[in-house]
Amino acid sequence: MGLVARVLEAAGIATAVLSFIPELTASVGTPRVLGIGYPGSVPFGAPGDADGQRAVLRKSLESAVEMDAPGSRVDLPFVWPGEARVPKPPTPPPIARAIMKRPWLYLKLLRGELP
């Protein structure tokens, strides 16, 4: 998403990327990075928590407007409650199953080599 943000930004649209892995998002030269302490499946918060979702969206947009330097990163003050369930995919994704069958492919993935 950071790479897409760079394309949009170069085309004249200001962008912010709300990321649960802000280090990775920032590493590609993303114009504005917002860190969020929620799991990837629910970036704005739990289903049904309208107030929580609105708070994350509002803080994201307010922070984006305030950021004034290329490559800025702001971590938002939202943390997933320790006791709450972390949503996970119901079954392992195809790449995980492929690697279980042929474990040496994991090294390719680590190196970013696509077969």
Added chain:
Amino acid sequence: MAIDGYHFLDGASRRVMRAWEEREPTPDSVPWTPLSKPLSQVGVALVSSAGIALRSQPPFDQGGERVNPWWGDPSHRVIPREAATQDIRIHHLHIDPRPGESDLDSVLPLRRLDELVDAGVVGRSAPRHYSMMGYILDPTELLRDTAPTLAASMIQDEVDLALLVPV
């Protein structure tokens, strides 16, 4: 407060993503479009990589990824401002689709954005919002085709700020 999102990932995924982060070449420059208006005058579009498609649209291609696990569908879907939870499905094999399918606003907060516009906090919600499917190991097509298409329609819709949300 510093966020370490890696703790949500399993050990194998964490190692892969850390390796990618370290290998990522630091770009010479970061593109920048200043936002010179207050938020109350800003037009906003949302972009989610949760693999959201309207039920009336073709789903993201999960069959292709099952055949070749190194491939992910690089296309995108336009999600209209009015779309509601019952209008969408989530097609993404790397996240839990159930929270977003039970409440779209947990991944693409279109209703929350409407509320902020109605309250005068945000200027406008764009007529078109977007979803991609985030598991793409080779971003060539995404950057060559999808990203410029999004840019062109956002310019048409007078979007000032795009909030991109990877999952």
